[in-house]
Amino acid sequence: xxxxxxxxxxxxxxxxxxxxxxxxxxxxxxxxxxxxxxxxxxxxxxxxxxxxxxxxxxxxxxxxxxxxxxxxxxxxxxxxxxxxxxxxxxxxxxxxxxxxxxxxxxxxxxxxxxxxxxxxxxxxxxxxxxxxxxxxxxxxxxxxxxxxxxxxxxxxxxxxxxxxxxxxxxxxxxxxxxxxxxxxxxxxxxxxxxxxxxxxxxxxxxxxxxxxxxxxxxxxxxxxxxxxxxxxxxxxxxxxxxxxxxxxxxxxxxxxxxxxxxxxxxxxxxxxxxxxxxxxxxxxxxxxxxxxxxxxxxxxxxxxxxxxxxxxxxxxxxxxxxxxxxxxxxxxxxxxxxxxxxxxxxxxxxxxxxxxxxxxxxxxxxxxxxxxxxxxxxxxxxxxxxxxxxxxxxxxxxxxxxxxxxxxxxxxxxxxxxxxxxxxxxxxxxxxxxxxxxxxxxxxxxxxxxxxxxxxxxxxxxxxxxxxxxxxxxxxxxxxxxxxxxxxxxxxxxxxxxxxxxxxxxxxxxxxxxxxxxxxxxxxxxxxxxxxxxxxxxxxxxxxxxxxxxxxxxxxxxxxxxxxxxxxxxxxxxxxxxxxxxxxxxxxxxxxxxxxxxxxxxxxxxxxxxxxxxxxxxxxxxxxxxxxxxxxxxxxxxxxxxxxxxxxxxxxxxxxxxxxxxxxxxxxxxxxxxxxxxxxxxxxxxxxxxxxxxxxxxxxxxxxxxxxxxxxxxxxxxxxxxxxxxxxxxxxxxxxxxxxxxxxxxxxxxxxxxxxxxxxxxxxxxxxxxxxxxxxxxxxxxxxxxxxxxxxxxxxxxxxxxxxxxxxxxxxx
RNA sequence: GCCGGGGUGGCGGAAUUGGUAGACGCGCCGGAUUCAAAAUCCGGUUCCUUUGCGGGAGUGAGAGUUCGAUUCUCUCCCUCGGCACCA
Numbered sequence: 001x002x003x004x005x006x007x008x009x010x011x012x013x014x015x016x017x018x019x020x021x022x023x024x025x026x027x028x029x030x031x032x033x034x035x036x037x038x039x040x041x042x043x044x045x046x047x048x049x050x051x052x053x054x055x056x057x058x059x060x061x062x063x064x065x066x067x068x069x070x071x072x073x074x075x076x077x078x079x080x081x082x083x084x085x086x087x088x089x090x091x092x093x094x095x096x097x098x099x100x101x102x103x104x105x106x107x108x109x110x111x112x113x114x115x116x117x118x119x120x121x122x123x124x125x126x127x128x129x130x131x132x133x134x135x136x137x138x139x140x141x142x143x144x145x146x147x148x149x150x151x152x153x154x155x156x157x158x159x160x161x162x163x164x165x166x167x168x169x170x171x172x173x174x175x176x177x178x179x180x181x182x183x184x185x186x187x188x189x190x191x192x193x194x195x196x197x198x199x200x201x202x203x204x205x206x207x208x209x210x211x212x213x214x215x216x217x218x219x220x221x222x223x224x225x226x227x228x229x230x231x232x233x234x235x236x237x238x239x240x241x242x243x244x245x246x247x248x249x250x251x252x253x254x255x256x257x258x259x260x261x262x263x264x265x266x267x268x269x270x271x272x273x274x275x276x277x278x279x280x281x282x283x284x285x286x287x288x289x290x291x292x293x294x295x296x297x298x299x300x301x302x303x304x305x306x307x308x309x310x311x312x313x314x315x316x317x318x319x320x321x322x323x324x325x326x327x328x329x330x331x332x333x334x335x336x337x338x339x340x341x342x343x344x345x346x347x348x349x350x351x352x353x354x355x356x357x358x359x360x361x362x363x364x365x366x367x368x369x370x371x372x373x374x375x376x377x378x379x380x381x382x383x384x385x386x387x388x389x390x391x392x393x394x395x396x397x398x399x400x401x402x403x404x405x406x407x408x409x410x411x412x413x414x415x416x417x418x419x420x421x422x423x424x425x426x427x428x429x430x431x432x433x434x435x436x437x438x439x440x441x442x443x444x445x446x447x448x449x450x451x452x453x454x455x456x457x458x459x460x461x462x463x464x465x466x467x468x469x470x471x472x473x474x475x476x477x478x479x480x481x482x483x484x485x486x487x488x489x490x491x492x493x494x495x496x497x498x499x500x501x502x503x504x505x506x507x508x509x510x511x512x513x514x515x516x517x518x519x520x521x522x523x524x525x526x527x528x529x530x531x532x533x534x535x536x537x538x539x540x541x542x543x544x545x546x547x548x549x550x551x552x553x554x555x556x557x558x559x560x561x562x563x564x565x566x567x568x569x570x571x572x573x574x575x576x577x578x579x580x581x582x583x584x585x586x587x588x589x590x591x592x593x594x595x596x597x598x599x600x601x602x603x604x605x606x607x608x609x610x611x612x613x614x615x616x617x618x619x620x621x622x623x624x625x626x627x628x629x630x631x632x633x634x635x636x637x638x639x640x641x642x643x644x645x646x647x648x649x650x651x652x653x654x655x656x657x658x659x660x661x662x663x664x665x666x667x668x669x670x671x672x673x674x675x676x677x678x679x680x681x682x683x684x685x686x687x688x689x690x691x692x693x694x695x696x697x698x699x700x701x702x703x704x705x706x707x708x709x710x711x712x713x714x715x716x717x718x719x720x721x722x723x724x725x726x727x728x729x730x731x732x733x734x735x736x737x738x739x740x741x742x743x744x745x746x747x748x749x750x751x752x753x754x755x756x757x758x759x760x761x762x763x764x765x766x767x768x769x770x771x772x773x774x775x776x777x778x779x780x781x782x783x784x785x786x787x788x789x790x791x792x793x794x795x796x797x798x799x800x801x802x803x804x805x806x807x808x809x810x811x812x813x
Numbered sequence: 814g815c816c817g818g819g820g821u822g823g824c825g826g827a828a829u830u831g832g833u834a835g836a837c838g839c840g841c842c843g844g845a846u847u848c849a850a851a852a853u854c855c856g857g858u859u860c861c862u863u864u865g866c867g868g869g870a871g872u873g874a875g876a877g878u879u880c881g882a883u884u885c886u887c888u889c890c891c892u893c894g895g896c897a898c899c900a
Binding site: 079165168169214221224293296412489531564566602609618624667671674677679756766798810 | 814828852853879881900
C-alpha cells in the first residue's frame with residue numbers, strides 16, 4: 001500500500017495546477033462570477049500564522065465556489081508601502097525598496113508552497129509605479145473637483161531628531177529613538193473630503209446584509225451622526241463664537257463655556273495672559289489621540305473673557321479646556337454641568353455653578369442627570385419636553401439669525417499627508433506665484449526614488465534631495481518645489497481590490513473588466529480593520545463610482561472578520577518571542593496539515609489559540625484518511641451501482657450519515673462559515689466509514705460513494721492529499737474542477753426518531769418514536785417510561801409540552 | 814474614557830430558531846500490538862456521589878423572564894480589538 005508522503009503529494013498536486021493554470025481566470029459571461037478576497041499582506045518578512053489563517057479562509061471559500069461551478073477570481077498582492085520598511089532601512093542600512101522586494105519574493109514562495117489557488121498573473125504590489133500612478137491620477141481629478149483641500153493639522157514632532165513621528169513611535173509621550181519629549185506641531189496637510197460622503201456611508205450600512213452587525217455598528221458610531229443646534233454666543237471683547245450642542249433643551253443650565261486650546265479665542269486671550277499662554281504650551285505637549293484625551297485629567301483655565309447668554313443675557317465665563325477638540329464641531333462648547341458628565345466633573349473641580357433645568361429629584365450637585373425630561377427653571381420654556389424645546393429654540397434662533405439646525409458628524413476629513421519616505425508621492429507642485437498646482441496628467445507618475453540612504457534620525461531622504469523636489473511650475477514654468485510628503489498607505493489599500501480586475505491595464509485606472517468582477521463577493525481580514533480600512537475602501541469605491549470608473553455602490557458584499565492568532569493567550573509577536581513559523585510546520589507535516597489545523601482550531605471570527613499538539617492531531621487525521629482510502633482501494637472491489645430498494649438497516653444508516661454530512665458541510669462552508677464544525681463533521685464521517693465493514697455489492701457501492709464524497713468535501717481544506725486520493729480512486733480530471741456533492745433527500749428520510757423526556761425540565765429518559773407519531777401517542781410513550789414514572793408518581797401533572805421530533809416535558813407539582 | 818467582541822471540562826472548541834450541555838480534536842488513563850520503544854488500533858474520560866442502575870451540581874458573578882436559558886433582559890467582574898500617522 002502507498003504511504004502518505006506529504007512533500008511528494010503536495011509537489012505533485014501543485015505541479016498539476018501550475019502546468020494547467022487551473023486558477024487563472026478571465027471574464028466568462030456563461031458562468032456566474034465569484035470574487036473572493038483576503039486582505040493583502042504587508043510584506044514584513046516571512047509569513048506568520050495570522051497570514052496562513054487569513055489566506056486559508058479565502059482559499060476554502062474560493063475552491064468551494066469553484067466546485068459550485070462559478071468563475072472564481074482569487075488574487076493576491078502586497079500592501080508594500082509603509083513604516084516598517086523605513087525602520088528596517090535604518091537598522092539594516094538597506095533601501096526600503098530592496099528590503100520590501102526581498103520580503104515579497106520570500107512570501108510569494110511561501111504562499112506557493114501552501115498551494116493557494118491564486119491567479120498569480122494578477123499579482124500586484126502597491127509600491128509599483130504602474131500601480132500608484134493611478135492613485136496620483138485620481139488625486140489630481142479630485143483636486144480639480146474640489147474634493148481635496150489643504151489645511152493645518154497636528155503632528156507629533158520630535159524636537160531632537162527634527163522629524164515627525166507616527167503615533168506608534170511615541171512611547172509615553174517620548175520619541176522612540178531620541179527619547180525626547182514629543183510636542184504637537186501644526187503643519188499644512190492634504191485632506192480628502194470623506195465627510196461629503198458621510199451620509200451615504202451611513203445610509204448604505206442599512207443595505208449590507210452580508211456584513212457582521214458588530215462592524216456596521218462600529219462604523220455607524222464612528223461616523224457619529226448627531227443632530228443639534230449651532231448657536232452664536234456674543235463675547236464682547238472678542239466677537240461672536242459658535243458652539244454646537246445636541247442638547248439645546250438644557251440651554252438655561254449653561255454656567256460656563258469652554259474652547260479648545262487651539263481655538264482662536266484662546267490664542268488671542270493668551271497674548272495678554274502669560275499664565276494662559278503657559279497653559280496652552282502645556283496642552284500642546286499632551287497626546288492628541290482620542291484615547292489619551294478621554295482618559296487624561298481634565299484641566300482648564302479661565303480666559304478672563306465673558307460670553308453673553310443668548311436667552312438670559314447673563315454673563316458666563318469662557319474657559320480653555322484640554323478636553324475640547326478643535327476638530328469636532330466648532331472647537332467650542334457650552335457647558336451644562338447639571339446634565340452632562342464631563343461638564344459636571346469639570347465644574348466640581350473648578351467650583352463652577354451647577355444648575356438644574358430638567359425635572360428630577362436627585363442631588364444635581366452630586367450627580368449629573370443626563371436623561372431627557374421636562375424643562376424647569378427655563379423661563380417660558382418650562383414644562384416642555386426635549387422635542388418641543390428643541391423645535392421652539394430652533395425657530396427662535398433661526399428667526400434671530402443667531403442659530404441654525406446643524407447635522408454634525410464625528411467623522412473627520414481624511415488627512416492623507418505623511419512626512420515619510422516609503423509611500424506614494426503626493427502629485428503636487430508648489431509655486432510661489434501660482435500656489436499649489438497638481439502635476440499634469442502627462443507627467444504622472446511622480447516616481448519615488450528607490451535608491452536612497454537613511455540617516456539615523458529616520459527623516460525622509462527625499463526631503464533632502466533637490467533632484468527630487470526641485471522642479472518648475474506646470475502653469476507659469478518658473479522654478480517651483482515638489483511636494484515631498486507621501487500618501488497615507490490606506491490610500492493604496494483602499495482600491496487594490498478593484499485593480500486586481502485589471503492589474504496590467506495602462507490606459508486608465510480601471511478597465512471594463514472591473515465591472516465584470518466587482519463587487520467583491522467575499523472579503524476576509526482581521527477585525528482590527530473593522531473601521532479605518534473598511535471605511536476608507538467604502539469611501540473610495542463611491543468616489544470611483546462618481547468618477548464613472550465602476551457602477552456599483554459598495555466594494556464588499558460579504559465580510560468575514562477573522563480573529564487573531566494567539567500563543568499562550570497573547571498575540572504572536574517577535575518582541576514576545578512567541579511566534580510560530582509556518583514554514584517549519586510545512587516542512588515537517590506538509591501544507592495540508594497546516595491548512596487543516598488553522599481551520600479546525602477555532603471558528604474564524606474568534607481568536608485562535610495556537611497548539612502544537614493540535615497540529616499533530618490534524619496530521620494524524622490526514623494519515624488516517626489516507627490509510628483508510630488506500631486500504632479500500634487495495635481491496636480491489638468491483639464497484640457497482642447501489643440498489644436503494646434492498647438496503648440493510650446498517651446500509652441505510654451509513655447512507656444517511658453520508659448525505660447528512662454533505663448537508664452539514666455545505667451549510668457550514670457556504671452559509672455559516674464555521675469551518676471548524678465542517679471539519680468535525682467530516683471527521684465523524686471518516687470514523688463512521690472506517691467502522692462500516694460490508695463487502696456486499698451495496699456495501700462496496702456505499703463505501704465508494706462515502707470516500708469519494710469525503711475526498712471532494714475535504715479538498716478545499718487539504719487540496720493536495722485529496723487530489724492524489726481522487727486519482728487513486730480512478731477519477732478523471734482535476735479534483736479542483738470537480739462538482740461539489742449534492743444531498744439526496746431520499747437518504748435523509750427516517751422512520752424513527754429519538755426524543756428526550758424531561759420532568760420539570762430535567763432529563764429523565766430517551767425514547768424512540770415513529771417520526772410521524774401524533775402528540776397523544778408521544779405523550780403516552782413518554783409517560784410509560786419507568787424513570788419518568790418515578791418522578792411523576794404521587795404528583796399532579798400540570799401540563800405536558802411536546803416539541804415534535806425533539807422532546808416531551810412533563811410539568812408536575 | 815468611548816465604541817465593538819469574547820468568557821463553556823485539564824486544553825482548543827460544539828450546541829445553527831429558547832429544547833439532551835460538552836460533538837470533533839488534543840491531553841490523560843487503561844488495553845492490544847512490539848524483545849523494547851515510537852507509530853498505529855480498541856476502550857474510557859465535566860465534577861461530586863453510587864459496586865451498578867441511578868442521583869445531585871454545573872456554561873465568568875448575581876438577579877430576572879420561561880414548562881425549559883450557554884442562548885433573551887438587567888447589573889457587575891475579567892479579557893481582547895479599535896480610537897483617525899502601525900498595517
